[in-house]
Amino acid sequence: MKKICTFLFAIFISCGFAFAETTDIGANATSADCTEPTLGTYSGDANMEAKWTANTVQLRWYDGYSDTQITPTNTSANNCTYDSVLTIPDNPPERIGYNFAGWTVIPGLPAGYTKLQYIESTGTQYIDTGLKGTNDTVLETEIAFSDTSSPMLWGYNSNVGGNTDRISAYISIGGRCNFGNTSTDASLPRYITVGTFTTIKQNNTGIYIDGVKRLNYNATNTFTTAYNMYFLWANGTGASPTSGKVKWFKITRGGNVVMNLVPAKNSSGVIGMYDTVSGQFFTNQGTGEFVAGPAVTQ
Numbered sequence: 035m036k037k038i039c040t041f042l043f044a045i046f047i048s049c050g051f052a053f054a055e056t057t058d059i060g061a062n063a064t065s066a067d068c069t070e071p072t073l074g075t076y077s078g079d080a081n082m083e084a085k086w087t088a089n090t091v092q093l094r095w096y097d098g099y100s101d102t103q104i105t106p107t108n109t110s111a112n113n114c115t116y117d118s119v120l121t122i123p124d125n126p127p128e129r130i131g132y133n134f135a136g137w138t139v140i141p142g143l144p145a146g147y148t149k150l151q152y153i154e155s156t157g158t159q160y161i162d163t164g165l166k167g168t169n170d171t172v173l174e175t176e177i178a179f180s181d182t183s184s185p186m187l188w189g190y191n192s193n194v195g196g197n198t199d200r201i202s203a204y205i206s207i208g209g210r211c212n213f214g215n216t217s218t219d220a221s222l223p224r225y226i227t228v229g230t231f232t233t234i235k236q237n238n239t240g241i242y243i244d245g246v247k248r249l250n251y252n253a254t255n256t257f258t259t260a261y262n263m264y265f266l267w268a269n270g271t272g273a274s275p276t277s278g279k280v281k282w283f284k285i286t287r288g289g290n291v292v293m294n295l296v297p298a299k300n301s302s303g304v305i306g307m308y309d310t311v312s313g314q315f316f317t318n319q320g321t322g323e324f325v326a327g328p329a330v331t332q
Contacts, residue, residue: 088116095137097127131245143298143308147315150297152327153305157181157277159318160267161307163293165285166190167201167259169214172286174235175265178279182206182223185276187234188283190259192270199257202268203236205276213238214253222248231281265295267320275320279327283307299326 090113095104106112106123114120126134143149157180173188182205189202191212200212207221213236225243226232235242241249265283267275285293295307295316305324306317318324 088118090115095123097129102127129245143296143310144313146301147308148299149308149330150299150305150327151330152178152279152281153297153307154180154279154325154327155266155275155277156322156325157185157275158321159324160275160320161265161283161295161316162269162319163263163265163285163316164314165263165293166261167199167257167263168287169238169253169256170288171201171263172235172237173201173203173263173284174233174286175283176231176233176281177276178231179205179226179228180277180279182226182228184209184274185278186268186271186273187276188236188263188265189268190261190263190270191268191273192260198255199259201236201259201263202271203234203241204268204273206273211236211241211249211251213251214257215255216251216253218249218251220249231279264319280307297327299329 093112093114095106095111096102097104104123104125104127106125108121108124110121111123122137128134167190175187177187179185184204184206187203187205189200189212191200191202191204198215200214200217202212203222204210204220205222205226207223208219209222211218211220211222220241222241222243225246225248233242233244238253240247240251261269263269263285266280267273280297282297283293283295284291291311293312294310296310297305298308298315299305300315304315304317305326306315308315
């Protein structure tokens with residue numbers, strides 16, 4: 035009588051591949067005996083070898099400034115198979131005042147967090163970045179202002195360091211912007227349309243709005259701010275916090291990204307911004323609450 039043995043074996047795991055089936059490579063059984071991935075019936079001895087199918091994922095491409103999805107003219111860019119060469123769209127997006135610099139992966143969030151298209155400050159909310167400003171600090175954001183009469187966008191603005199260690203952007207007519215040992219009057223609202231998303235960047239040479247330099251200065255001193263920088267307000271200032279919708283906020287130091295905040299909501303429903311660099315969730319340090327924008331579905 036032929037003895038029949040039944041074996042229960044585990045599903046194997048390999049990064050980037052899906053378990054397909056197990057193939058018998060022994061002398062006493064055929065591959066037809068092992069087509070079931072969890073249970074097989076065999077006659078005699080058998081050696082088992084896992085078979086794999088590379089995972090294929092769907093790709094979505096976005097323009098990076100207006101959340102508009104790009105439809106590749108080459109359909110091969112719509113999917114990518116693990117361990118293969120990625121095909122990028124033949125039709126990169128265009129933006130007035132900018133040169134296309136390439137593609138980057140949209141940072142994902144860990145389990146328990148929902149990524150949002152934006153969060154909105156009503157004018158009493160702000161974030162303490164936990165970081166001090168330095169002479170090589172660069173601050174950037176994309177924001178749709180609700181008001182440009184007197185909001186302080188970010189930074190640290192106090193005379194504790196003798197007016198030589200400040201970083202701030204005062205978005206108002208005649209508002210004063212500071213960086214290190216420079217302090218310059220500006221009328222930035224003339225370059226901003228209320229309710230329209232705008233990119234703003236500040237470094238030690240000036241302030242850029244939608245990629246165009248709108249305020250020119252030259253901070254020459256080496257410094258570190260006495261206290262942490264805020265976002266949507268400036269630490270140590272009497273001016274009003276900023277009201278508006280924020281898509282992202284980034285701090286670069288010495289050419290390295292040290293903070294990259296994206297709008298998010300945690301599993302408890304608290305709204306804030308998740309830092310993809312440190313893995314920390316930053317919440318409102320003012321009064322009231324941030325307002326959540328729609329969830330990101332891609």
